[in-house]
Amino acid sequence: MNQWIPRTFINDLLSRTDISTLINSRINLKKIGKNYQAYCPFHNEKNPSFIVYNEKQCYHCFGCGVHGNAIDFLMNYEQLQFIETIEALAMFHGLTIPYNHVKYKNTIISKRFELYQFMRKLNSFYKKNIKLKQAHIFLKKRGINQEIIDTFSLGFALPTWNSLLKKFGDYNQNFNFLKKLGMIINSNIDDDKHIYDRFRNRIMFPLRDKYGNIIAFGGRILDIDENNSSTPKYLHSPNTEIFHKNRYIYGIFEIKKQQHIIPQILVVEGYIDVLTLVQFGINYVVASLGNAITKEQIKNLYQITDKIIFCYDGDISGRKASWRALKIALSSLTDERQLFFIFLPEGEDPDSLIRKIGKHAFERLINNAESVSNVLVDKLMLKADLNNPEGYIKLSKIAFPLINKIPGDIFRLYLRKKLANKLGIIDDNQLEKFIFKMNNNKLFHIEIKHTTMRILIGLLIQYPNLSIFISDLKDIEKFRNPGIPLFVHLMKLCHKNPKLNTNQLLEYYRNHSFYQNLKMLAIWDHKIPEDMIKLTFIDTLIKVYDSILEQYQNILIAHDRKYGLSEKERRELWILNQNLSKYHHEN
Structure with missing residues (x-):
């Protein structure tokens, strides 16, 4: 692009x-x-x-x-x-x-800023309605206090069909924003007269990105509407250019606003669960916008914590959701990451249970959450009849593909051993050997093998001004030895742009397959003293010339013995020798 x-x-x-x-x-x-x-x-x-x-x-x-x-x-x-x-x-x-x-x-960025500003206006409109009687009754009944209402900036969508159109639809730009953000729905694409508000008669939850920008809304129906089975309990904004539901987690902004280091995160199903738990002092809770967690959401969670605890509702749907979350999370479980599950009593959700048992008892549930290893093995053991050989085969076919998804080597081996023990299989000491090996790895160390071409290219990337000491490339660029074409290209870029720094030089190669390798060379600690950089660079180039010359001489000697050398080939050899002698003499 x-x-x-x-x-x-x-x-x-x-x-x-x-x-x-x-x-x-x-x-x-x-x-x-x-x-x-x-x-x-x-x-x-x-x-x-x-x-x-x-x-x-x-x-x-x-x-x-x-x-x-x-x-x-x-x-x-x-x-x-x-x-x-x-x-x-x-x-x-x-x-x-x-x-x-x-x-x-x-520009894309300026358009996004306009959308963020408009979303703030919508949120202000919803917030003004939160004191209306029906919203007040609902929040009071659910025990949500004013501090939580303010913290999460709750609002209320009026029960009328076109409140947003009346408030914001008088300008074409605002009308276009409402459509682009999915805040209004057109039941007849060919006729703008059949338009109505997406959110009606709902408590409104602004969904913020990690910087506090409102990017979407979620709405929960009032209890008085719950008998209408055709109406979803929770409703969310559709995917837009600033909101993607499968990546979003409710409550991340509020958590990061309070603390830098986040030891653990509790994942629940609904907005009300988040509000109630935070009100009780459990301020590390988020919601996954329903019980269908996605791989992107789990990835985002593990970017800010190493420990996730799922706490879904105590019903069949919640237990199925926990198992889905477990299977999805397996591919994210490195050895440093942890995953736990809380299984609530039948008919309970986090909101209802904490109000019954209180904060301390609920925290005991969190502290005693079941590890992913126990949940996985126990669940797998229920999927096969181990009273016959076929059951063992079936279990192996189910279990090991799941376990093999785990990227963490130690954890993957541990689970294999745990399952083997359950099956009565005696395992070897592979796990112990691996742990010993891992404990002896060095931290904060990038190991890059020193080769002449790596030193040459690495130094040139870190010190592009070294190119001024090498002006003639016509001889070396004839050769296609590994690394030579890239080095020549780098040198030509530096000659053409003598003020390039490392940062700018790397940018030329962003879309190339070797970009990541160049970035590693840019921060490589080659341990060459600062006052030796120029000399090392030139000496290394001479070594490369020596190597090329030796290879070419061998080729020419073999060719001479079999066919003889042409005048052109003899002159090429002479020029290479002259250039090499020149570099030795000058340095």
Whole structure:
């Protein structure tokens, strides 16, 4: 997509952007020597392992391995596409993007800001209605106090069919916003007269992203309407350009607003469950917008905590939902992550139960939640009759494909051993050997094998100004040895753009398959002293020349013995020898 934006503009944007300032505006950085350190925003950790290299204008996390430049950070942290990231940086610097294509003249970011502003207006409208009698009666009956109403910014959608149209539909822009955000429904596509409000006679819950922007709404019907079986109890905004239901988790913003480190998160089904538990002092609870959790939602949860506890309603539907959540979560279970389940008594939900037993008793349920290993094995044992051989075969076919989804090596081996013990199979000491191996791994260490081409390319990426010491590439670019074409391309870029820094140089290769490898080389600790960089670079290039010359000599000797050398081949060999002698003489 970056072909629509001039490369020179992207380079200028990166040169204006100080990566430590950019990242510090979103997470807290602490200066450590020349660099900065922080808790990684992309995974939960107890010790800070996220490093920002100000000189190289890039970052790396030694915990989860993420790395990149200012553009990479915004794309990952804000969950933006490339074009959106460039627009965000341009807006930050007050620049206008000189698009190469009319398709991107109307910027995505500015349109999103307009939608966010309009959603705030809608929320203000709903909030004014919360004091109406029917809404007041419902919230009082459910025991929701004023502090919670204010904290979660609750509102009320009037029972009339067109309250939003009356309030906001008089301007074409507002009318278009209502349609784009799914706040109104057209029962007849060919006739705008058959339009009505999506949310009517419902308590309204604004759904916020992790930065506090309202991106959608959820609505719960009042108790007086629950006898109408055709009316869903909960209703949500449809997917829009700012809201995707299968990724969203209700309550994340409120949790992150209160605490930096989140040891655990309790996942429940409904908004009211969240409100009640928070009111009772359990302030690490979220809702999954129904009981159908998605892989994207679990992934988002594990980005902010290492421990998830599911607590769905105590009915058949809730138990089925717990089993679905378990199967979906398996592919996210690294060895550092935990997953637990609470199974409530029949007919209870978190809202009703905590009001009966109180906070302390409910917290005991949380502390005694069943581990995923116990739930998985117990559930699997019920799926086969182990009184006959066929039952063992059936269980193996069901169990091991599930267990093999787990990426965490130790946890996967542990579950295999646990299931084997249940089946009466004696396991070996493979788990113990693996744990010993894992405990001896070094933390905060990127191991990259030193080779001449890695040193050459790595130094050039970290110090693009080294290119000024090598002006003639016509001899080396003839060869296709591994790494040579890339090195030559890098050198030509540096010659053409002598002021390029590491950050800008990497950006040229964003869409190439070797981009990740180049980013790793950009932060590689090659342990070469600063005053030896130039000499090492030139000496390494000479070694490469030596290696190429030796290979070419061997080829020529073999060719000479069999066929003889042409005048052109002899001259090529002479020129290579002359160039190599020149480099040795100059250095």
